[in-house]
Amino acid sequence: METVLKSHCDEQHPHEAEDFHRKHEQNNKLSGIKKDIEKLYEAVPQLVNVFKIKEKIGEGTFSSVYLATAQLQTGYEEKMALKHLIPTSHPLRIAAELQCLTVAGTF
Numbered sequence: 001m002e003t004v005l006k007s008h009c010d011e012q013h014p015h016e017a018e019d020f021h022r023k024h025e026q027n028n029k030l031s032g033i034k035k036d037i038e039k040l041y042e043a044v045p046q047l048v049n050v051f052k053i054k055e056k057i058g059e060g061t062f063s064s065v066y067l068a069t070a071q072l073q074t075g076y077e078e079k080m081a082l083k084h085l086i087p088t089s090h091p092l093r094i095a096a097e098l099q100c101l102t103v104a105g106t107f
Helices: 008-012 014-043 045-049 091-105
Strands: 051-059 063-071 077-085
Touching: 014 045, 014 051, 014 063, 045 051, 051 077, 077 091
Parallel strands: none
Antiparallel strands: 051 063, 063 077
């Protein structure tokens, strides 16, 4: 159960209050995404050598997907999607996911 505090200003200026609450929710979401990205870098420290993770672009039960740029040896950057499989998934589920991603990457 969430408690919402309303002030006298909320009642006088409902649109401003809605905007304030919407921006507050967005800031909380962005803060959570930043923490997710930091945790991913901590879990896989090698990522920092190749990828700069920009934002989280998807999330499911067993994985999260991030937009990243890869620093190529040619000096160029390329946008890529990084899929982080949650390690609590069953090993067969992870193996099947990796097989699908391998096949998809060959097209």
